[in-house]
Amino acid sequence: MANEPARKEFSQIEWDDAVQDDCRQIIRLAVREDLDRQQDWTTLALVPSGKTGAANVVSREQGVVAGLPAAALVVEEMNLSAQWTAHAADGEIVSPGQVLATVSGSLRDLLTAERILLNFLGRLSGVATGTRAFVDAIAGRRARIFDTRKTTPGWRRLEKYAVRRGGGWNHRTGLYDAILIKDNHLASFLEDASQDTSTLAAAVEAARRMAKDVRITRNAAAGGGEMIVEIEVDTLAQLKEVLPALPDIVLLDNMTPAEMAQAVKQRDAVAGSVALEASGAIRLENVADVADSGVDRISIGALTHSVRCFDIGLDWAG
Numbered sequence: 001m002a003n004e005p006a007r008k009e010f011s012q013i014e015w016d017d018a019v020q021d022d023c024r025q026i027i028r029l030a031v032r033e034d035l036d037r038q039q040d041w042t043t044l045a046l047v048p049s050g051k052t053g054a055a056n057v058v059s060r061e062q063g064v065v066a067g068l069p070a071a072a073l074v075v076e077e078m079n080l081s082a083q084w085t086a087h088a089a090d091g092e093i094v095s096p097g098q099v100l101a102t103v104s105g106s107l108r109d110l111l112t113a114e115r116i117l118l119n120f121l122g123r124l125s126g127v128a129t130g131t132r133a134f135v136d137a138i139a140g141r142r143a144r145i146f147d148t149r150k151t152t153p154g155w156r157r158l159e160k161y162a163v164r165r166g167g168g169w170n171h172r173t174g175l176y177d178a179i180l181i182k183d184n185h186l187a188s189f190l191e192d193a194s195q196d197t198s199t200l201a202a203a204v205e206a207a208r209r210m211a212k213d214v215r216i217t218r219n220a221a222a223g224g225g226e227m228i229v230e231i232e233v234d235t236l237a238q239l240k241e242v243l244p245a246l247p248d249i250v251l252l253d254n255m256t257p258a259e260m261a262q263a264v265k266q267r268d269a270v271a272g273s274v275a276l277e278a279s280g281a282i283r284l285e286n287v288a289d290v291a292d293s294g295v296d297r298i299s300i301g302a303l304t305h306s307v308r309c310f311d312i313g314l315d316w317a318g
Helices: 017-035 041-046 068-077 107-137 156-165 183-192 200-217 236-245 257-270 287-292
Strands: 052-059 082-086 099-106 144-146 179-181 229-233 249-253 275-279 297-299 312-316
Touching: 017 068, 017 107, 017 156, 041 107, 052 107, 068 082, 068 099, 068 107, 082 107, 099 107, 107 144, 107 156, 107 287, 107 312, 179 183, 179 200, 183 200, 200 229, 200 236, 229 236, 236 249, 236 257, 249 257, 257 275, 257 287, 287 297
Parallel strands: 144 297, 179 229, 229 249, 249 275, 275 297
Antiparallel strands: 052 099, 052 312, 082 099
């Protein structure tokens, strides 16, 4: 919004070499668990080796498609005698019955790869579609929807990529690219700190020193810039204590919308550069109320940890 202070932002994930490399590794695992270094015996028994055909990848419902580049990699990684042709683009809103892609070639190869293809498309499109529902629910408000680290092991970059395709934003990718001081960190810090430094503000200052040291030592390929420092608070009293230390972001954990509105007033009066992030028990039914409080960010673990698989099928075209 106009006149808002400049704030740091987490790195955002697009389809790049890192995402593609993760995808290839997951595909290899998917092939191993489906074939166990053997064969698709059903297909070998019933389908002649030289038979060819084509199939359409078809959406069964309305939503946001994501994962088409992953499906194309399945064809490549499995060394299929097949050609993949996309008819839609990731991030596109698709309708029931819409053909998203066509795959043609060896019928044996198409049948063997069918479930792996659909698993990638179904999960990633499910993440994108679920994200879009939250984004649409707060349309016109200042807040943005962010994901979390509550992702499927091994799938983090892929799932965060799908969040972006659904119109959401990426929070930190991992422990290595931002500092987020949570309650368990604080429990240890406050227990070990001296009488003079046992405050939330002191914890932020210690984290800021670390961020500056890391900025000096890590190379440009690893990011180069100073990391975001974020701290979690549970109460308005804690927020009041920490704002003078100017963390980049304060996470308001499990506060009510009314408490969040009070937090926004406190922040605006003391430290306008600090972004406020709401988190905890946020659902489609209450996300608009959270956004109406005036917070800047809303992080939602359910975008990736409670995904409903998007319904996509493979229809034979002859």
